Every structure is written in C-alpha cells, then in structure tokens.
Amino acid sequence: MRAMFGRLLADVRHWRNLDLYTVALVTLVVAALTMVGADLPDDVRWSVLFGALGLLVLRTAAATWTAGSSDRVLLDRSAFLTDPVNERLRGAREVLVFAPTAENFLNRERCELLRTGPLARRDGSVRVVVLGQSETEDVSAVVRQLDLLLEIPVQQVADSLRETHQRLASMARWQVPGAFGYRTLPFSPGFSIVAVDPSGRDGFVVVEFHGFRSDTITSRMHLRLVRGRDDPWYDYWLEQFHAIWRSAEPRQGA
Numbered sequence: 001m002r003a004m005f006g007r008l009l010a011d012v013r014h015w016r017n018l019d020l021y022t023v024a025l026v027t028l029v030v031a032a033l034t035m036v037g038a039d040l041p042d043d044v045r046w047s048v049l050f051g052a053l054g055l056l057v058l059r060t061a062a063a064t065w066t067a068g069s070s071d072r073v074l075l076d077r078s079a080f081l082t083d084p085v086n087e088r089l090r091g092a093r094e095v096l097v098f099a100p101t102a103e104n105f106l107n108r109e110r111c112e113l114l115r116t117g118p119l120a121r122r123d124g125s126v127r128v129v130v131l132g133q134s135e136t137e138d139v140s141a142v143v144r145q146l147d148l149l150l151e152i153p154v155q156q157v158a159d160s161l162r163e164t165h166q167r168l169a170s171m172a173r174w175q176v177p178g179a180f181g182y183r184t185l186p187f188s189p190g191f192s193i194v195a196v197d198p199s200g201r202d203g204f205v206v207v208e209f210h211g212f213r214s215d216t217i218t219s220r221m222h223l224r225l226v227r228g229r230d231d232p233w234y235d236y237w238l239e240q241f242h243a244i245w246r247s248a249e250p251r252q253g254a
Helices: 002-013 018-035 042-067 077-081 085-090 108-116 137-147 157-172 233-247
Strands: 094-098 125-131 179-185 191-196 204-209 222-226
Touching: 085 108, 085 191, 094 233, 108 157, 125 157, 125 233, 157 179, 179 233, 191 233, 204 233, 222 233
Parallel strands: 094 125, 125 179
Antiparallel strands: 094 191, 191 204, 204 222
C-alpha cells in the first residue's frame, strides 16, 4: 500500500497519468455519493460510467501500441537526424553528459547552444563528466582500451580527450547566469549518458553502449528513454549519472 501511494505521488509530481487519476477520483466520489443515498441525476452517473470505461479502453489500447515499439527505444546515431538534440538544447534548462571524451557531443555548435540555452538561464545547469587526463597509468590503460573499440578510428582517444579538457576548461571560465560544472572519472563503465531536462515532463535520457570493434561510432546502439513511457528504467539510468557524478573528481574552477 505504501509503495502504491509512493508511485501515485511520484506520478502527480511529474504530471504523469493525470487523466487516469482524475477520472478515478471522480468515479470514487460519485460512487461514495450514491452509497450515502445522494440523489444524482442519471445522466451524471452514465456520463461518469462511460467516461471511465472509455478511458480504460484507451489506456489498454495505448499499452499495446507502445509494448512492441522497440524502434522508439533501440536506435543508433542516425536517429538524431530526425530528432536532433540541438533543437532540444535551445530551450533546455538542465543538461547532463557523461562520456569518455564527449568529443562528439561537445562540438563547437553544441557548446554555443549550451551557452545560449541552459547556461543563459539563472536556473539553468550543465554538468559534464569525462575521463581524466591520460597522464596516470589507470587512465592510460582505459584510453588504450577505448582505442580498440573501433575498427577504423578517426582520431586517437588521447588526442580527443586533450581537446575536450581544453574546451571544458574554457567553458568553466564563461561568465554566464547558469551553473556549469565538470568532473573526471578514472575509468569507463562501457556506456555514455546524455540527459536533457531529466526532471521535466518532456525529459529524455540517451544511453549509448560502446560495444566492441564497431565499424564506426554512428553504428553504436543507444536507448532513448522518455519520462512516463519508460519508467522505471528512465529513473535507473538517471540515477546512474548521479552515481557517476558523485564518484567523479571535481575540477578546479568548475
């Protein structure tokens, strides 16, 4: 019972299933009034009955529509052509990024979108976690491992990582209203995470798996999880980022 009420409160807090809860509440009120002998018009009773029945049928049908829709969840980077991340960054308030080098995400265009988007808002926030510099033996071993993941690498991971650290250090010096922070991790867990407005109604989380000996980076599979449709895995992967952030080492000035 406690778990059920906890889920209900979480749904209301995140504006999920409000149609279902509203109809359920109205139905319970009408049922209670009928039990105590209230003289309700027949048209009110029938309206509530058919409304609840119609919603039940619609929700059942919607569940079958999404149950097998793996093409909405299991994707590769070509999906960004039809659903570009850049458009979401323009109006975003919070962006979370974890990737070994984050080189492909933190290109010049996206860095500018972060500066004029979430970082231009007083309540905006951008947090980034990447691998540490490769001077240490542990990180050097991870860098060598990542170089083996692609059949035909375009650039060495160490070079990409060096450029990313320079770019993040520059971003940390920006004079912007929003909050920016970046941290480093000494190892790679084998996936990357990008979350845009994860606490909002339209939030989404992208989890990309690095695989082994892929032809190109664009062929890597990723999950695109959205709030409401993909619970509880949405919350699971979001917590994975927070766990990484807590374990990562803060950078000076960030």
